[in-house]
Amino acid sequence: MIPHILLTAVGTLALLLSFGSGRAQDVPAEPDVKPPFTVRSFSSVHGSDALPSPLGGGTVSLIGEADSKTFGVSFNGTLTSSARLTGKEKLIALLYIKCDGQEPGRRITVGTVDLGALKPAQPAPAVMATGEATAFVPLASITCTSLAIRIDESDKPPFIVKTFTEKDIQIARDITVQDSTVNLIGEPDSKSFGASYRGTFSSLMELRGETTLVAHLYMKCDTKPPSETAAIHVGTAKMGEAPKGRGDSLRIMSADVTAFVPLREVECVKLGLQ
Numbered sequence: 001m002i003p004h005i006l007l008t009a010v011g012t013l014a015l016l017l018s019f020g021s022g023r024a025q026d027v028p029a030e031p032d033v034k035p036p037f038t039v040r041s042f043s044s045v046h047g048s049d050a051l052p053s054p055l056g057g058g059t060v061s062l063i064g065e066a067d068s069k070t071f072g073v074s075f076n077g078t079l080t081s082s083a084r085l086t087g088k089e090k091l092i093a094l095l096y097i098k099c100d101g102q103e104p105g106r107r108i109t110v111g112t113v114d115l116g117a118l119k120p121a122q123p124a125p126a127v128m129a130t131g132e133a134t135a136f137v138p139l140a141s142i143t144c145t146s147l148a149i150r151i152d153e154s155d156k157p158p159f160i161v162k163t164f165t166e167k168d169i170q171i172a173r174d175i176t177v178q179d180s181t182v183n184l185i186g187e188p189d190s191k192s193f194g195a196s197y198r199g200t201f202s203s204l205m206e207l208r209g210e211t212t213l214v215a216h217l218y219m220k221c222d223t224k225p226p227s228e229t230a231a232i233h234v235g236t237a238k239m240g241e242a243p244k245g246r247g248d249s250l251r252i253m254s255a256d257v258t259a260f261v262p263l264r265e266v267e268c269v270k271l272g273l274q
Contacts, residue, residue, distance in 0.1 A: 038066045042145045044077060052149040054083030054118070058127065060093055060147065066140040073113045073133045075147070079125040087120040091129050092148040097137055099144040110142065111135030118149075161185050164269040166199075171213075171225075172273050174204035175242075180271060182215050184257075188264040195237040196254040197271075202247070209244040212274045213251070217259055221268035234266065235259030242273065 040062045044051060051057065058077015064070065073093050095111035115129035135142065162184040170176050178200040186193025195215055218231035226233075237257035243249040259266060 037064055038139065039063050040139065040142065044075070044145075044147050052147060054080050054085065054089075055091075055127070055147060055149070056080040056083075056125065060145045062095075062133070062139050062142060062145075064139050067138045069136070069138055070132065070134050071139045072130065073115065074130045075115055075127065077127050079118075079127060081125065083125070085118050085120040086151075087117065088151050089118045090150045090152060091115040091118055091127070092150050093131070093133075094146045094148060095133065095135055095142050096144050096146070097141050107144065110137045159186055160188050160263065162263065162266060166271070169271065171271050175273070176202045177271055178202060178248075182269045182271070184217075184263055184266060184269070186263045189262045191260070191262055192256065192258045193263045194254060195239065195257050196252075197239045198252050199250075201243055201249045201251050203243075204246060206246050207242055207244055209241060211242040213239045213242050213253065214272050214274045215239055215255075215257075216270045216272055217257070217266045218268045218270065219261060219265055226270045226272045229270065231268065234261045236274075238274070 042060045042062075044055065044058045044060055056078040058075055061074045061076075063072040063074065073095075075091065075093065091114075093113040093115055094109055095113065096107040097110050098108050111133050113131040113133040115131040118127065118129075164182045164184075166177065166180045168176060168178050169180065180197065180199030183196045184193055185196065197213070197215060201213070215237040216226050216233060217235040217237065218229070219234055220231045222229055222231055224230070235257055237255045239255050240251070240253035243251065
């Protein structure tokens, strides 16, 4: 009787072990959990032959998904002990592929990141700046970076006004202009800008309305009329039609003009008829 009971118990135990072993094999293994982002770091010292003043060194990090063209950029670094900041300096990170040595001119730029302004009253020589990049290629394809300092003149107007006035000038026989003002308005480095005129046109002769008042623009100035001046003529603005008939007439006119030189190089204006 006892041997029969032992055999039954052993069989039952073997059966239980067999089922237990089967269940353990059916449990799936836990998958490897990979982070949804990657971090690529570059030494700013390696990024260029000489760091732009006032930076002393640091690390540029790119943070995001490896296959994404949009990702975060951070810089942790220091300022030089002699750094003098005005508050207008901005830190810029340049992103490259196919880097050939350390010379930025021999690289292919794929993105530029504005990391914000450098504070003029930095209490410690440390800089922590962040920005968001949108590059031409995914994050994983960027192989080097460099830093640059850009200065924005935000308080400087993007245009200038150059004003030329004359009390009483004769622009043709029996025709004068009184209290004339010519304004040239535009960007200092642009060769295309606006011209405006205000003055009293006075004619002792009968005009038929076929005459145009023009403003001649010059480099260097003298007091001679356009027909006799030795100044360098760089452009002509056709202001508008002179008034018909004779007598006095207040005229306000404006026109676009394209000169041979930028607006900042125009030094005088002479009125004439055409």
